[in-house]
Amino acid sequence: MPQPDDASLFTPYALGGLQLRNRVVMASMTRGRARNAELAPTELHVEYYRQRATAGLVLTEGTWISPRAIGFVNAPGLFTERQIAGWRAVTSAVHSEGGAIFAQLAHSGAVSHPDFFDGELPPAPSAVNPGLRSFTPGGFKDTVTPRAMSVEEIASTVADYGAAAKNAREAGFDGVELHAATTYLLPEFLNSALNIREDGYGGSAANRTRIVLEVLDALIAVWGPGRVGIKISPTLAVGGFELTDKTIETYDYLIGRLNELPLSHVQIGRPMNDLSGTAVAALQDTIGYYRPRFKGTLIANSGFDRDSANTAIGSKQADLVSFAKPFIGNPDLVRRFREDLPLATSSPETYYQGGAQGYVDYPTAI
Numbered sequence: 026m027p028q029p030d031d032a033s034l035f036t037p038y039a040l041g042g043l044q045l046r047n048r049v050v051m052a053s054m055t056r057g058r059a060r061n062a063e064l065a066p067t068e069l070h071v072e073y074y075r076q077r078a079t080a081g082l083v084l085t086e087g088t089w090i091s092p093r094a095i096g097f098v099n100a101p102g103l104f105t106e107r108q109i110a111g112w113r114a115v116t117s118a119v120h121s122e123g124g125a126i127f128a129q130l131a132h133s134g135a136v137s138h139p140d141f142f143d144g145e146l147p148p149a150p151s152a153v154n155p156g157l158r159s160f161t162p163g164g165f166k167d168t169v170t171p172r173a174m175s176v177e178e179i180a181s182t183v184a185d186y187g188a189a190a191k192n193a194r195e196a197g198f199d200g201v202e203l204h205a206a207t208t209y210l211l212p213e214f215l216n217s218a219l220n221i222r223e224d225g226y227g228g229s230a231a232n233r234t235r236i237v238l239e240v241l242d243a244l245i246a247v248w249g250p251g252r253v254g255i256k257i258s259p260t261l262a263v264g265g266f267e268l269t270d271k272t273i274e275t276y277d278y279l280i281g282r283l284n285e286l287p288l289s290h291v292q293i294g295r296p297m298n299d300l301s302g303t304a305v306a307a308l309q310d311t312i313g314y315y316r317p318r319f320k321g322t323l324i325a326n327s328g329f330d331r332d333s334a335n336t337a338i339g340s341k342q343a344d345l346v347s348f349a350k351p352f353i354g355n356p357d358l359v360r361r362f363r364e365d366l367p368l369a370t371s372s373p374e375t376y377y378q379g380g381a382q383g384y385v386d387y388p389t390a391i
């Protein structure tokens with residue numbers, strides 16, 4: 026879409042046939058409030074998302090595509106009728122406020138834990154421990170060496186993504202975003218330290234990205250053009266997620282392939298740390314690096330505020346900008362940005378767990 030020269034966070038944006046009211050995107054946040062055995066969204070979720078529906082686009086928390094994908098305590102799913110019904114209440118609340126909402130589809134892979142699977146090992150690209158912590162029902166536990174998925178299990182996982190995408194339609198979402206960022210299953214496949222497979226899903230950049238592209242095909246088969254996005258974080262380095270000389274090559278290849286797909290958007294997280302001296306020093310200005318390489322709608326993420334976001338949009342580096350943490354304490358973030366009101370702070374103790382407190386009790390600006 027040609028961009029007006031004076032675009033800002035408050036300029037509407039046409040995304041996949043949806044008319045977004047502004048370019049402020051609410052980024053996905055796992056908040057651990059699905060505190061019921063079926064991991065279904067509750068009335069609390071309805072209220073939380075309704076309060077934040079003035080964002081041009083809301084992206085839900087990472088939402089499990091299947092029981093095998095689970096890997097964070099009290100995060101919701103999208104694979105049972107009750108979960109679909111719970112999400113339907115969320116989407117209708119957001120729509121009744123005039124907002125748009127995509128479901129973020131997630132599979133935790135090796136950062137899950139046997140506690141989620143009656144003692145069985147979590148599935149992953151290879152049997153390599155990511156060296157991270159898993160937030161289990163019994164608290165934080167060290168990750169274990171997972172089991173390598175068979176080719177058949179990869180195919181059934183791709184099918185699970187497709188089924189969750191159908192469920193997202195049934196639940197009234199406007200689209201889906203594939204969670205291929207942070208430490209979950211898909212970035213594990215993309216990472217040459219965690220994916221040491223020697224079959225068609227490991228080795229070369231084309232092979233490591235294969236599962237991501239297969240999943241996107243499955244999602245697009247359900248949703249059609251303009252309603253499937255993807256989030257990536259090429260520079261993330263935690264635990265066994267090593268940044269190597271393969272990182273840039275892998276993501277360059279992926280971006281090239283994404284250009285061939287009718288995606289709604291690619292959301293890219295930028296690094297908050299200094300990458301000089303690392304294998305990915307060229308990605309320090311991540312958005313500047315990928316902007317000329319990706320031809321579609323680019324959502325920039327990580328560490329933005331009102332001014333830096335307006336600069337990114339005004340200079341056409343990004344089409345939209347997403348905000349995560351600022352939305353926790355500021356349900357009316359769009360208005361605060363528009364009127365240049367001060368932002369409220371939020372309490373990290375209730376980011377990932379708890380009930381209504383620290384979730385739906387942040388007031389709007391007076």
Ligand SMILES: Cc1cc2nc3c(=O)[nH]c(=O)nc-3n(C[C@H](O)[C@H](O)[C@H](O)COP(=O)(O)O)c2cc1C
Nearest residue numbers: 052053054055086087206327328329348349350376
């Ligand atoms: C509480 C919390 C939960 C998060 N959960 C997710 C998630 O489920 N999926 C995801 O892609 N990113 C998740 N993130 C990352 C954010 O979407 C975002 O990429 C990151 O916080 C940087 O944006 P910010 O600087 O605006 O907060 C989470 C971040 C926070 C603070």
